[in-house]
Amino acid sequence: MDRIKRAIFICIFFGSLAVTAQDSELILFETKNTSLVYSIDQQHRLVFQYYGKHLNDISAFGFRKFPALSKTSRDYSCEAYPAFGSGNINEPALSIIHADGSITTELEYLNHKQEQKSEDITRTIIHLKDRISGLFVDLYTEAFRNEDVITQWTEIINQEPNPVILQNFYSSFLNVKAQSYFLTHFHGTWASEMTLTEEKLETGVKIIESKKGVRTTQSDNTAFIVSLNHASAENEGECYGGALTWSGNYKMSFQVDEWNFLNVLGGINPFMSAYHLAPGEKLKTPKMVWSFSDTGRGQISRNFHDWARKYALVDGMSPRPVVLNSWEGGYFTFDEKTITEMIDGAARFGIEMFVLDDGWFGNKFPRNNDQAGLGDWQTNIKKLPHGINYLADYAKSKGLKFGLWIEPEMINPKSNLAEKHPDWIVQSLGHEKLTLRNQWLLDLSNPAVQDFIWNTIDSLLIANPGISYLKWDANRHVENVGSTYLPADKQTHFWIDYTTGLYRIYEKINSKYPEIIMQACSSGGGRLDFGSLKYHHEFWASDDTDPLKRLFIQYGTNLIYPPIATAAHVSTSPNHQTGLYSPLKFRFDVAMTGRLGMELQPKDIKGADSLFAVNAIKTYKQIRPLIASGDLFRIISPYEKGGWASLMYVSKDKKSGVAFAFSTELHNRGQFLTVKLNGLDPAKKYKVEEINRGDKLYFWGNEKTFTGEYLMNAGIDLTLSKQFDSAVFKLTEID
Ligand code: DGJ
Numbered sequence: 160m161d162r163i164k165r166a167i168f169i170c171i172f173f174g175s176l177a178v179t180a181q182d183s184e185l186i187l188f189e190t191k192n193t194s195l196v197y198s199i200d201q202q203h204r205l206v207f208q209y210y211g212k213h214l215n216d217i218s219a220f221g222f223r224k225f226p227a228l229s230k231t232s233r234d235y236s237c238e239a240y241p242a243f244g245s246g247n248i249n250e251p252a253l254s255i256i257h258a259d260g261s262i263t264t265e266l267e268y269l270n271h272k273q274e275q276k277s278e279d280i281t282r283t284i285i286h287l288k289d290r291i292s293g294l295f296v297d298l299y300t301e302a303f304r305n306e307d308v309i310t311q312w313t314e315i316i317n318q319e320p321n322p323v324i325l326q327n328f329y330s331s332f333l334n335v336k337a338q339s340y341f342l343t344h345f346h347g348t349w350a351s352e353m354t355l356t357e358e359k360l361e362t363g364v365k366i367i368e369s370k371k372g373v374r375t376t377q378s379d380n381t382a383f384i385v386s387l388n389h390a391s392a393e394n395e396g397e398c399y400g401g402a403l404t405w406s407g408n409y410k411m412s413f414q415v416d417e418w419n420f421l422n423v424l425g426g427i428n429p430f431m432s433a434y435h436l437a438p439g440e441k442l443k444t445p446k447m448v449w450s451f452s453d454t455g456r457g458q459i460s461r462n463f464h465d466w467a468r469k470y471a472l473v474d475g476m477s478p479r480p481v482v483l484n485s486w487e488g489g490y491f492t493f494d495e496k497t498i499t500e501m502i503d504g505a506a507r508f509g510i511e512m513f514v515l516d517d518g519w520f521g522n523k524f525p526r527n528n529d530q531a532g533l534g535d536w537q538t539n540i541k542k543l544p545h546g547i548n549y550l551a552d553y554a555k556s557k558g559l560k561f562g563l564w565i566e567p568e569m570i571n572p573k574s575n576l577a578e579k580h581p582d583w584i585v586q587s588l589g590h591e592k593l594t595l596r597n598q599w600l601l602d603l604s605n606p607a608v609q610d611f612i613w614n615t616i617d618s619l620l621i622a623n624p625g626i627s628y629l630k631w632d633a634n635r636h637v638e639n640v641g642s643t644y645l646p647a648d649k650q651t652h653f654w655i656d657y658t659t660g661l662y663r664i665y666e667k668i669n670s671k672y673p674e675i676i677m678q679a680c681s682s683g684g685g686r687l688d689f690g691s692l693k694y695h696h697e698f699w700a701s702d703d704t705d706p707l708k709r710l711f712i713q714y715g716t717n718l719i720y721p722p723i724a725t726a727a728h729v730s731t732s733p734n735h736q737t738g739l740y741s742p743l744k745f746r747f748d749v750a751m752t753g754r755l756g757m758e759l760q761p762k763d764i765k766g767a768d769s770l771f772a773v774n775a776i777k778t779y780k781q782i783r784p785l786i787a788s789g790d791l792f793r794i795i796s797p798y799e800k801g802g803w804a805s806l807m808y809v810s811k812d813k814k815s816g817v818a819f820a821f822s823t824e825l826h827n828r829g830q831f832l833t834v835k836l837n838g839l840d841p842a843k844k845y846k847v848e849e850i851n852r853g854d855k856l857y858f859w860g861n862e863k864t865f866t867g868e869y870l871m872n873a874g875i876d877l878t879l880s881k882q883f884d885s886a887v888f889k890l891t892e893i894d
Contacts, residue, residue, distance in 0.1 A: 842867065
């Protein structure tokens with residue numbers, strides 16, 4: 160066995176055995192279809208070599224020569240975790256003011272250990288140390304074999320005699336070489352989250368970031384896709400997916416440098432976030448999640464979904480209940496009768512969970528609009544004289560579970576809490592406390608505030624054992640930042656300490672109440688990231704419930720995040736956000752591609768529509784396992800010109816599937832659509848059944864049997880033609 164192979168063999172089979180630089184020149188991280196390779200050079204620097212398609216033989220990286228470049232006395236070889244001061248002239252992953260005032264950091268490799276955490280996960284810890292000082296960095300990498308995902312993060316440890324100040328402390332770095340690079344990212348705003356945009360990266364730095372502290376994914380998401388050499392395509396081309404498991408300020412930096420390498424950094428946003436570490440203290444950075452595919456972004460998406468369902472979502476494989484949420488059906492205006500009638504209507508439809516949204520609390524400062532009550536989490540006895548548990552019991556008597564909305568990070572100036580604890584409000588002393596949606600933010604960097612929120616939720620759940628779902632909302636971001644709790648020299652810790660404080664509360668809820676379904680909502684999709692999803696079962700993708708708009712929002716969302724967690728509700732027509740009319744079938748067909756729910760006043764759905772809703776929910780329950788754990792194949796993007804959209808889910812064993820097709824515009828006479836299905840087994844035979852039908856059949860081959868080969872190559876010809884025509888097909892293998 161040659162040296163390199165021997166080293167790898169030792170790593171894999173002897174688990175946590177440390178292998179020093181002397182024994183090994185290469186460090187390999189492998190998944191089923193990808194390899195990530197680092198080397199340790201003569202100067203003991205950890206060098207980024209390769210991340211891409213799986214390689215059987217990596218030995219050449221042991222003697223690879225990078226072309227010498229005039230700009231630096233070293234060759235181009237790029238550090239795997241580049242620090243400022245070690246010859247790196249691009250944006251550094253790490254920059255530190257050391258205890259002695261030095262701003263130079265040179266990380267050298269000490270040793271590493273690799274351990275098999277499970278059949279799926281290999282964890283590698285690489286120990287690095289500044290050459291001069293007592294500053295250590297442990298670089299953690301986990302390779303998820305079956306999901307083709309790699310996660311990476313660091314622990315930065317101060318063993319210097321005095322405090323150090325961390326300036327840049329990204330989680331992970333990627334260095335790639337291609338002719339050109341195309342970045343897909345997801346920007347937006349309220350009611351328009353996760354809007355897909357793709358741009359060519361030119362020389363210089365492109366940044367995606369949030370400095371909002373809260374609601375950090377409302378205007379751009381931490382997730383992205385980088386495609387090499389051409390714009391990303393669903394089924395072809397080399398591309399990388401990245402996402403950060405963090406709900407606070409983040410920054411993704413994409414630098415095309417003077418040698419046309421792309422350098423990607425992902426992590427906590429260093430903006431106004433200098434972090435002090437006393438001797439002996441350490442900072443753990445959030446995990447960055449990566450995936451590589453040489454067959455297009457569709458595979459990245461499926462890898463992320465598989466990984467998330469297994470590792471980054473609570474109970475990721477179980478189908479979620481069908482929900483009726485009260486918000487658009489009543490807003491703040493309701494009483495007990497309104498709610499019990501809504502529950503009656505929900506029961507008639509076959510809904511499984513009723514969620515009472517905003518407006519149920521506050522007495523001295525009743526929550527009758529968005530101007531008062533936040534912070535006072537006592538049931539409003541005027542609206543709901545018998546309390547919350549009475550409603551939960553009522554729902555139970557009708558066969559439904561019961562959920563409740565909360566927004567515990569927030570406080571209205573008009574509240575008992577604001578009178579009692581003005582010091583708990585995020586504020587910059589001496590400056591006006593700016594409100595947003597008439598509310599302030601509570602200072603979660605303060606442990607007393609964390610305790611208050613935890614105790615509030617705990618008491619609520621103890622007093623109302625009928626609650627089995629919490630919708631956690633957050634309707635503002637941070638401005639006038641400052642904490643009365645943090646000392647003057649640690650005000651810049653606010654951003655990180657807020658987010659870790661939030662996670663501490665989530666953890667307590669998850670561990671004491673593991674059976675409670677948690678929904679992440681933040682004015683819609685403002686907290687849609689793998690950091691928050693770890694504590695939630697689902698997220699509210701957007702306050703825009705218009706099905707046309709939702710086709711776009713859900714397209715972007717599900718490129719990264721799993722459909723089973725994507726709450727999608729059928730609301731009334733005309734839509735409250737857009738004012739547009741759409742047929743009930745179209746609304747259902749769109750919402751059925753995710754976690755189906757309704758958000759309207761059930762008694763407004765009458766006659767034939769009511770029967771349609773009952774049947775649609777029945778149908779959804781049949782296809783729900785496919786949406787929950789099947790593979791998603793996007794067939795036609797709503798972003799493409801043409802006025803169509805189509806996607807499908809296929810079970811892992813390829814025995815069944817469900818396909819959706821939508822007409823988003825009026826088409827010229829005779830311009831029908833042929834949809835070439837995807838993801839099926841060409842050799843299998845499938846019966847195609849049109850389901851969730853209105854009065855029309857759109858496929859001539861309904862109930863006929865076709866080979867997978869035919870369906871994927873010839874496709875199914877559909878007579879969709881008007882705007883809002885839509886069709887759904889169930890595919891079942893026939894032996
Ligand atoms: C914003 C959320 O996104 C809505 O669904 C609703 O819960 C409102 N807040 C309530 O204030």
